[in-house]
Amino acid sequence: MVAEGRAEGDPAYGEYLANECTACHPPDVTDGVIPPLWLLPTDYFIDALRAYRSGERENPVMQAVARALGDEEIESLAAYFADLREQKGGS
Amino acid sequence: MTRLTRRGLLGTTAVLGVGLMAAPHVLRAQSRPKVVVIGGGAAGATVAKYVARDSKGAIEVALVEPKETYTTCFYSNLYLAGWRTLESITHRYVNLVQKYGVVHYRDMAVDVDTGKKVVRLASGRELPYDKLVVAPGIDFRYEAIEGYDEAAAMDMPHAYQAGEQTALLRAQLEAMEDGGTVVIAPPPNPYRCPPGPYERTSLIANYLKKHKPKSKIVVCDPKDKFSKQALFQDAWQRYYEGMIEWIPGELGGRVVKVDTKEMTVTLEGGDVIKASVANIIPPQKAGWIAHRAGLTDDSGWCPIDPDSMASRVARDVYVLGDASIASKMPKSGFAANSQAKVVAMDIRHQLLGDRRFPARYRNTCWSSVADDDAVKVGASYKAGETMIEVVDKFISKVDEPPEVRAQTRAEADAWYESITQDIFA
Numbered sequence: 001m002v003a004e005g006r007a008e009g010d011p012a013y014g015e016y017l018a019n020e021c022t023a024c025h026p027p028d029v030t031d032g033v034i035p036p037l038w039l040l041p042t043d044y045f046i047d048a049l050r051a052y053r054s055g056e057r058e059n060p061v062m063q064a065v066a067r068a069l070g071d072e073e074i075e076s077l078a079a080y081f082a083d084l085r086e087q088k089g090g091s
Numbered sequence: 092m093t094r095l096t097r098r099g100l101l102g103t104t105a106v107l108g109v110g111l112m113a114a115p116h117v118l119r120a121q122s123r124p125k126v127v128v129i130g131g132g133a134a135g136a137t138v139a140k141y142v143a144r145d146s147k148g149a150i151e152v153a154l155v156e157p158k159e160t161y162t163t164c165f166y167s168n169l170y171l172a173g174w175r176t177l178e179s180i181t182h183r184y185v186n187l188v189q190k191y192g193v194v195h196y197r198d199m200a201v202d203v204d205t206g207k208k209v210v211r212l213a214s215g216r217e218l219p220y221d222k223l224v225v226a227p228g229i230d231f232r233y234e235a236i237e238g239y240d241e242a243a244a245m246d247m248p249h250a251y252q253a254g255e256q257t258a259l260l261r262a263q264l265e266a267m268e269d270g271g272t273v274v275i276a277p278p279p280n281p282y283r284c285p286p287g288p289y290e291r292t293s294l295i296a297n298y299l300k301k302h303k304p305k306s307k308i309v310v311c312d313p314k315d316k317f318s319k320q321a322l323f324q325d326a327w328q329r330y331y332e333g334m335i336e337w338i339p340g341e342l343g344g345r346v347v348k349v350d351t352k353e354m355t356v357t358l359e360g361g362d363v364i365k366a367s368v369a370n371i372i373p374p375q376k377a378g379w380i381a382h383r384a385g386l387t388d389d390s391g392w393c394p395i396d397p398d399s400m401a402s403r404v405a406r407d408v409y410v411l412g413d414a415s416i417a418s419k420m421p422k423s424g425f426a427a428n429s430q431a432k433v434v435a436m437d438i439r440h441q442l443l444g445d446r447r448f449p450a451r452y453r454n455t456c457w458s459s460v461a462d463d464d465a466v467k468v469g470a471s472y473k474a475g476e477t478m479i480e481v482v483d484k485f486i487s488k489v490d491e492p493p494e495v496r497a498q499t500r501a502e503a504d505a506w507y508e509s510i511t512q513d514i515f516a
């Protein structure tokens with residue numbers, strides 16, 4: 001289980017995987033329809049990816065992204081973005 | 092010559108100024124491994140930024156790119172529609188230089204010695220490298236269409252390398268009388284951006300319908316089918332009925348000859364079309380320098396190792412983006428940016444011993460077809476034994492509700508902002 005605001009993945013692996021996300025997700029808040037990822041609370045982030053992966057949440061783009069992620073990858077991404085949030089001084 | 096040298100020097104000075112303060116190990120400048128990147132497009136600029144940023148100054152990165160600014164081909168069709176300005180799709184290398192310490196040589200690479208590991212620039216300057224990244228995009232096979240060459244492209248623009256060519260095509264569309272005929276000639280496979288000519292057809296029709304509704308578009312195609320065909324043809328039917336005629340290869344659609352004085356286009360089937368505006372997109376091959384460096388095979392493109400985009404021909408050389416043979420991955424800006432991240436990781440692993448992870452690639456191509464309507468296609472890829480393989484893919488559906496299409500249109504805009512920041516910010 002993942003504690004609130006923390007994830008057990010490998011942040012270095014997460015950093016590499018996150019390079020894929022930045023093709024679409026912006027580094028900062030914009031008025032566009034794709035949010036910056038470090039803003040999302042860790043549990044919400046993990047749940048969203050699982051929901052895309054299972055097909056419960058729609059959007060073919062994110063479903064394809066999530067289907068290419070195992071649990072280890074999702075945890076690692078979560079750990080990386082949690083670190084980034086800390087660096088950015090977010091909550 | 093003097094000007095080029097001065098630019099080089101200025102670039103170096105600027106980097107030392109920032110780099111020294113940012114990273115103390117820059118002091119050991121002589122011992123730093125050197126990466127030279129040829130081409131500052133979606134592929135090369137991403138590699139330059141990622142290697143420089145993530146090695147924190149431990150690798151010296153030189154970017155060889157003659158242009159001061161880069162106008163993206165992606166979203167250039169939106170400029171042709173009149174939706175975007177040229178400035179809004181034009182980007183500078185200033186962040187790469189000032190934030191990450193990349194040295195930008197505003198020069199052409201004219202030769203590569205992969206044995207001695209040196210790149211020669213037009214100015215005569217020689218850049219030695221430990222790893223070379225070749226990302227020059229495409230060149231045209233001008234010999235394929237009688238009467239079409241670089242000079243003819245000033246009368247019948249290809250607009251397939253963005254900037255001046257795109258502006259020219261837009262100006263011709265603006266100057267055209269209502270009731271004119273626009274010829275669009277897509278190239279044969281393989282070529283840059285498979286849906287590009289058909290998105291362009293949709294968006295030129297969008298402009299004409301609003302401003303010159305009596306005009307027509309004739310698409311003269313060497314192919315019998317094309318990317319997202321059902322989606323495009325459905326959109327043409329719904330939004331631009333009667334405006335677009337598509338002549339496939341099997342009906343003699345291939346352009347064999349052009350006459351820029353008469354403004355005529357001759358098709359394989361024998362038809363001669365008088366054009367008001369002719370957008371001729373010739374067959375393509377890897378950028379010239381890739382041939383010069385001996386990195387191409389008989390196909391005219393560069394074979395690569397699917398796990399790293401390393402050249403199959405020369406050691407310590409990577410080829411990525413449109414110039415490479417990435418098998419099922421299309422020649423797209425998205426794909427080029429995705430490949431660049433694998434290349435950057437492999438370079439840091441090889442030169443610094445940083446961790447290496449399995450290669451993963453992705454592509455997504457949005458195509459706008461009308462004001463609030465876009466479609467998308469995409470896939471995930473992995474490195475197979477001999478080539479890059481598809482893991483998973485998706486495509487928009489013909490009967491999607493308007494809200495989904497409007498959301499897809501909005502996604503495309505968000506993607507454009509993010510990817511251009513990912514490359515240039």
Ligand SMILES: Cc1cc2nc3c(=O)[nH]c(=O)nc-3n(C[C@H](O)[C@H](O)[C@H](O)COP(=O)(O)OP(=O)(O)OC[C@H]3O[C@@H](n4cnc5c(N)ncnc54)[C@H](O)[C@@H]3O)c2cc1C
Nearest residue numbers: 130132133134164165200227228284412413422423424425
């Ligand atoms: C109309 C159109 C629409 C498109 N739409 C999309 C889209 O929606 N999504 C998408 O993902 N892709 C799209 N693309 C495709 C995308 O533009 C290309 O796939 C992408 O630009 C390839 O990147 P690259 O870095 O390989 O080549 P390029 O972007 O062409 O960059 C190559 C660079 O190398 C430089 N260069 C060449 N030779 C030398 C040399 N000898 N020395 C130094 N520098 C050199 C050039 O000046 C150039 O800047 C579109 C293309 C077109 C034409």
